[in-house]
Amino acid sequence: MTGATKYLLLATGLAAFILLGLAQAIFGPVLPVYAKSFGLQISSVGWLLSLFWGGCLAAVIAVYIFPSHLGPKWGLALAALGTALLALMHSWALVLLGGALFGAGYGVIAAVYNPRVLSAFGPRGPAMMSLLNAIFTLGAIAAPQIFLIFDRDPTLTFWLFTGFAGLILAVTTVMGDTRVEAQAETGVLRIDWPILGFAALGIGIESSLVGLGPTALVIAGQSEEQATGLLSLFFIAYLIARLSLVFIANLVPAFLLYITAMTLTGALAAGILLGGDPALLFPLMGFGCGFFFYGAYLTGLMRMGSSTRVSAIMLGAGLCGAIVLPILVTQALGFLGPKGFFIILASLTSALLVAALWAAPRLLRRKSL
Incomplete structure (x- = not known):
C-alpha cells in the first residue's frame, strides 16, 4: 500500500x-x-x-x-x-x-x-x-x-x-x-455463551437508550427540543468515557468496567423513577454506555481468542441485541406509564448486574477452560 x-x-x-x-x-x-x-x-x-x-x-x-x-x-x-x-x-x-x-x-x-x-x-x-x-x-x-x-x-x-x-x-x-x-484461524473455537449474552444485552441497552431515549423523555414530560438536546449531552458523556479508556484500559479489567457501567446506568434509571431530574440523569447514562461495548468485546477476545472469527461473533452478538431489544422495549412502553422506559431500564440493568457479579470470577480469568 x-x-x-x-x-x-x-x-x-x-x-x-x-x-x-x-x-x-x-x-x-x-x-x-x-x-x-x-x-x-x-x-x-x-x-x-x-x-x-x-x-x-x-x-x-x-x-x-x-x-x-x-x-x-x-x-x-x-x-x-x-x-x-x-x-x-x-x-x-x-x-x-x-x-x-x-x-x-x-x-x-x-x-x-x-x-x-x-x-x-x-x-x-x-x-x-x-x-x-x-x-x-x-x-x-x-x-x-x-x-x-x-x-x-x-x-x-x-x-x-x-x-x-x-x-x-x-x-x-x-x-x-x-x-x-x-487473519488466519488456529485451534478450535470454543464459544463462551455467557459473554455473548452480556454483549448482546449491553449493546441492546445502548441501542435502546440512543434510539428510544429521546422518545422516552418526551413521554416522561420533556419537550421534543429538550429531548434532542439531552441526547447531545448524552453523547458528550459517552465521548468522555471512550477517551478515559486511553488511560485506564491497562489498569482495570474489561469485565469490571462492564459491571461498573451497568451499576451506574441502573442507578441513574432508578434515580429518575424516584423523582430525579431526567434532564440531569439521562445525559449521565452516556458515561456508562461508553463502556458497554469495550467491556464485553474485549472480555470476549480474551476468553475466546483474538481471531477474525471471534471478532465477528462478538460484533454479531452485539448487533443481535441492538436489533431485538428496542423492539421488545417499544412493545412494552404503552403498558407502563410515562416512566415506563426507565422502569424497563432499571429492571434489566439490575438483573444483568446480578448475573454479571455471579459470572465475574470466571469471566475475569483470561482464557476459557
Whole structure:
C-alpha cells in the first residue's frame, strides 16, 4: 500500500466514522417525527431502528464471508442510497428500506475500515484505529444539533447525510487498493455463551437508550427540543468515557468496567423513577454506555481468542441485541406509564448486574477452560 493510499484510507475512514456517529444518534430524535408524519404508533416506528441494525448485521456477515469483495466504496454507496430513501419520505415502506440500506452501509464501513487502518499503519495501527472510534462520537454529538438547526426536518437532515456520504465516496475513487488478508484461524473455537449474552444485552441497552431515549423523555414530560438536546449531552458523556479508556484500559479489567457501567446506568434509571431530574440523569447514562461495548468485546477476545472469527461473533452478538431489544422495549412502553422506559431500564440493568457479579470470577480469568 502506497503512502498516499494509506493516508487517504485514514482520511476517508475518519470522515466515514463521523457518518457512523451521525447514523447512531439521528434515529432517536427522528422517530417521533416519522410517527407523526406517517400516523404511526411508537411501537410501529421502532421497527425502523431494528431494520437499521438488521441491515448492519447482514453486512457484517457478508464482509466476513467475502472479505476481499466488500470494501469502503460499497459501504459508502449503500449509506448514500439508504439516506436518500430516508430523505424522500415517499412511503413508510421505502423509509424502512432506506433504514436497512443505511444500516448495511454502516456495517460494511465498521467492518472494513478498522482492520484495514490497523494493518496499514503497522505499529501505529492501534492508535489510528482508536482515533477512528473516538471521532465517531463527534458525529453522534452533532446529529441532534443538525436536526434542530433544520427545524427537525428529516428530509433536509438526511439529504445532508446523503451529500456527505457521496463526497467521501468520491474521494475513495482515487484511493488505491487497501485490502488486507483475513487473519488466519488456529485451534478450535470454543464459544463462551455467557459473554455473548452480556454483549448482546449491553449493546441492546445502548441501542435502546440512543434510539428510544429521546422518545422516552418526551413521554416522561420533556419537550421534543429538550429531548434532542439531552441526547447531545448524552453523547458528550459517552465521548468522555471512550477517551478515559486511553488511560485506564491497562489498569482495570474489561469485565469490571462492564459491571461498573451497568451499576451506574441502573442507578441513574432508578434515580429518575424516584423523582430525579431526567434532564440531569439521562445525559449521565452516556458515561456508562461508553463502556458497554469495550467491556464485553474485549472480555470476549480474551476468553475466546483474538481471531477474525471471534471478532465477528462478538460484533454479531452485539448487533443481535441492538436489533431485538428496542423492539421488545417499544412493545412494552404503552403498558407502563410515562416512566415506563426507565422502569424497563432499571429492571434489566439490575438483573444483568446480578448475573454479571455471579459470572465475574470466571469471566475475569483470561482464557476459557
